[in-house]
Amino acid sequence: MCTPFSGRGKAFAWLPAGLFSVAVLVTPLTFASLLYAADSGDKSREAESSLVSFEIIDNIHSKAIPKSLTGKKGNPKRGEVVMINRKLGNCLACHHLSRFDEKAKALPNKYGDMGEVGPPLDAVAERYDAGQLRLLLVDAKEVFPDTIMPAFYKVKGLHRVLPDYEGKPILEPQDIEDVLSFLLTLK
């Protein structure tokens, strides 16, 4: 009988023992690099021409947009305004943030009714770095292919776009940088 890892298994039975462990290590790596190579056309993709160009870095561990879309730093206070604005980020429709609990009581029109469709944004800067968060904002589907989180900086390949928004991203590049700078305070 052949239980996993209890013996060499049929596939490697022809190998000398020393080589067996090498094969076990190398085979998945080779496979992974083949997959990776197949994907390398995607590796650094230029954004559609109407948008500022950015490069998505895709390594095996994470995908990210390491560089600022505008070359400028974000303003976290403005980022908060973009996030709560229902026509802009509207992040609170899907995300709860404990830091806003007090404000939600005081200003229910702006901060109230925080949703739970997405994970809470508390301490999100401990889970992702700036480049990963930037990509999540630009196009969350790059990270979570089936997500309902909108791509905030994308104009092609979108579904159900309101006529006023056709050809326009939901957020401007500086909005993305401002929201990002706010998210980076969530530690």
Ligand code: HEC
């Ligand atoms: C329509 C709902 C929706 C909106 C609006 C939305 N998100 Fe999300 N977001 C999600 C969901 C759902 C996920 C979880 C990913 C998945 O689908 O598995 C997510 C994931 C995230 C994550 C990763 C969180 C983690 O812990 O992994 C961040 C950060 C994030 N969203 C930030 C934002 C910000 C900032 C905004 C506003 C600019 C926003 N989201 C708007 C639904 C939304």
